[in-house]
């Protein structure tokens with residue numbers, strides 16, 4: 001077995017011990033705790049382009065990219081200067097600013113799938129608000145979500161499948177009232193009959209079906225175009241709304257996200273992550289008609305003290321301006337494609353049992369022989385042991401992947417050809433470690 005020398009995590013381990021006194025599990029978001037991989041979490045000191053440096057001075061090429069927002073990499077010059085330019089003018093006013101108009105215009109002029117937008121401060125908030133809008137608009141209470149799709153941590157959405165094909169959900173977190181979970185129905189992805197049954201079982205009770213543009217929070221579960229169009233048709237037929245949660249896919253699969261990818265018109269689209277250029281911004285958008293139901297125009301209430309925060313808007317504007325330049329996404333995709341192809345060639349040559357699923361600049365390693373994975377229950381939990389080994393072997397070679405085998409990787413504009421070449425060699429070594 002290939003043996004790699006472990007990096008020093010001395011300072012990170014000390015900081016983590018201290019953090020445990022302050023925060024549950026030592027972290028402010030659970031996956032950061034490295035529970036699904038080896039060792040203590042790395043405390044990051046700074047980032048530049050594709051690289052990050054931890055408290056022990058270790059350098060990594062980063063494929064987590066803050067879980068997706070950093071499509072331009074770390075410390076992008078234009079984004080940093082835009083933020084710096086705003087800082088001296090004030091951090092927050094709780095009154096409208098021209099920056100909100102600017103970011104909205106930039107988005108709406110280039111996105112034919114929404115006509116009006118509302119800025120919030122996180123993806124969770126965006127989805128929670130979209131659900132409320134769907135319920136307020138349809139005057140129905142039930143929502144349908146899919147096993148393996150993550151939509152943030154609001155009560156209605158922390159629900160997993162119960163037993164049986166068409167069941168009410170069960171809460172997937174303590175503290176979510178059963179009565180809330182009762183209003184959320186969870187079905188498998190890629191299963192038309194399950195959806196049909198839901199609409200038959202609950203006629204005129206379903207406010208919305210919500211799906212991730214491309215499910216990318218529990219592996220990368222790429223759906224068929226036909227299935228997405230089927231969801232569009234069946235929701236329309238039953239007077240339910242279709243919500244695309246594009247918190248990951250928005251501005252990632254292209255400026256117009258998954259809606260453009262499938263060429264399907266959802267009723268409401270939610271955004272987060274990339275939209276704020278690394279600052280906390282979320283948004284939801286829909287037709288003018290639907291959005292007229294939001295307060296103060298309509299009776300669906302939704303508000304935010306720091307919504308449309310000027311510093312965050314400045315970052316979003318700078319980032320999205322770069323993304324809207326000709327050829328941006330083609331370059332991203334081409335880079336990702338050749339990286340993945342080179343890896344696949346190695347995997348084939350070695351006969352390793354691992355697949356790399358990819359779309360746009362997102363990729364996911366699945367330790368399986370299955371050529372397609374479209375549902376959460378097709379992922380073998382045992383395979384995560386292999387990911388743990390790969391994850392450690394990569395860290396030891398200066399490559400930072402997300403700390404769970406269910407997480408996808410992201411390639412940013414800042415990843416150079418040579419970064420990718422270095423990474424390619426490191427992954428080959430890591431796979432040799434896993435399989436030998």
Ligand SMILES: *Cc1c(COP(=O)(O)O)cnc(C)c1O
Pocket residue numbers: 122123124125127150151152153212217245246247248272273282
């Ligand atoms: C990250 C994510 C969320 C939650 O966004 P936060 O900003 O973490 O609240 C919701 N939906 C999807 C699809 C996400 O990827």
